[in-house]
Structures are given as structure tokens and as C-alpha cells.
Amino acid sequence: xxxxxxxxxxxxxxxxxxxxxxxxxxxxxxxxxxxxxxxxxxxxxxxxxxxxxxxxxxxxxxxx
Amino acid sequence: xxxxxxxxxxxxxxxxxxxxxxxxxxxxxxxxxxxxxxxxxxxxxxxxxxxxxxxxxxxxxxxxxxxxxxxxxxxxxxxxxxxxxxxxxxxxxxxxxxxxxxxxxxxxxxxxxxxxxxxxxxxxxxxxxxxxxxxxxxxxx
Numbered sequence: 001x002x003x004x005x006x007x008x009x010x011x012x013x014x015x016x017x018x019x020x021x022x023x024x025x026x027x028x029x030x031x032x033x034x035x036x037x038x039x040x041x042x043x044x045x046x047x048x049x050x051x052x053x054x055x056x057x058x059x060x061x062x063x064x
Numbered sequence: 065x066x067x068x069x070x071x072x073x074x075x076x077x078x079x080x081x082x083x084x085x086x087x088x089x090x091x092x093x094x095x096x097x098x099x100x101x102x103x104x105x106x107x108x109x110x111x112x113x114x115x116x117x118x119x120x121x122x123x124x125x126x127x128x129x130x131x132x133x134x135x136x137x138x139x140x141x142x143x144x145x146x147x148x149x150x151x152x153x154x155x156x157x158x159x160x161x162x163x164x165x166x167x168x169x170x171x172x173x174x175x176x177x178x179x180x181x182x183x184x185x186x187x188x189x190x191x192x193x194x195x196x197x198x199x200x201x202x203x204x205x
Binding site for chain 1: 071072136137138139140142195197198199200201
């Protein structure tokens with residue numbers, strides 16, 4: 001699975017620390033998500049989508 | 065005390081409890097070993113002596129479970145579980161290797177608690193490897 005988290009965050013001028021704070025996760029988690037080392041659970045993916053006010057499928061893309 | 069300042073509440077609680085339990089393990093281990101060496105207990109007292117240093121190890125397993133229940137960050141939970149699995153894999157590998165050695169005629173008897181040390185070291189190495197592989201960039205953007 002790939003995601004546009006880094007681009008979306010950059011567009012809004014948010015730091016990793018700020019995004020982590022908003023999602024109530026560690027900065028390591030944000031970094032792992034952005035670099036594709038970790039795929040979020042559905043609840044976290046929904047939290048991310050709500051924060052960016054975008055549908056999940058426009059943030060996360062299935063590689064298959 | 066720097067090790068208590070990083071991470072969230074669950075992580076800090078886990079590290080603090082873990083350190084206290086490891087300290088109590090070493091104290092009871094060396095204390096009981098000394099007493100057994102000089103007093104040669106038998107029967108119930110020997111069972112009790114063996115149980116004492118085992119209790120902090122059960123404690124460590126208990127706080128690992130508590131940490132998994134309290135940790136709200138799913139990525140941290142995921143890496144912790146993966147690290148535990150690495151620990152279990154190394155212990156099983158070691159036990160299999162020793163088992164084959166015995167099968168082929170080796171008569172050595174390594175201490176049983178060696179498995180626990182191997183488990184702890186493997187978990188730590190795995191945790192640091194995951195942390196290193198997911199290094200946070202120095203610039204915040």
C-alpha cells in the first residue's frame with residue numbers, strides 16, 4: 001500500500017511532530033507511515049482521512 | 065533518569081517497572097545463589113529458593129502484557145510484538161540447537177535461565193533495529 005501522507009502534510013506546512021500530535025501517535029509512527037514501513041489500521045486510516053478532510057482512497061492506494 | 069523521560073505514559077511506565085524488576089531479579093538471584101551455596105537447602109526450602117528469582121521474570125512478562133494493553137500507539141505496539149517474536153524465535157533456535165547437541169552426545173548442562181537472557185537480548189536488539197530502520201529525519205518537515 002502506498003500513501004500521499006508526506007505530500008499532504010507538506011502542502012499544509014505541517015511538521016511530523018504536529019501531525020503526530022493531531023493523530024495522538026508518536027512521531028516514529030508518522031515517519032513509518034510516510035516511508036511506507038507501516039500500513040495503518042482502519043481506525044487510524046479513518047482518523048488520518050478525517051484530519052485531512054479527504055476520503056481514505058485519495059490518501060491510501062492499494063498496490064494490487 | 066533520561067530513560068524515563070522519552071515516550072508516552074505506557075512506555076515510561078513499562079521502562080520504569082522493567083528496570084525495577086530487573087534490579088530485583090539480580091538482587092534475588094545473587095542473594096539466593098549465595099544462600100544456596102552456603103546452606104544447601106533441600107525439599108520445600110529448595111523449591112522456595114528456586115521460586116524467588118523466578119518471580120521478577122514472571123513480573124517482566126506481566127508488565128510486557130500490561131504495556132501492550134496500555135499502549136495506544138499501534139505502530140509502537142506492532143514493533144514491540146515483532147520484537148517479542150524475534151526473542152521467541154532466538155530462544156527456540158537456541159533450544160533446538162542445544163537439543164540436537166544433546167541428541168548427538170553432548171553432556172553439557174547450560175543453566176536454564178540462559179534462555180531468558182537470550183530472550184531479553186534478542187528483544188532489545190530487535191527493538192533497536194526497528195528503531196534504527198525507522199530513524200526520524202533531523203529536519204522536522
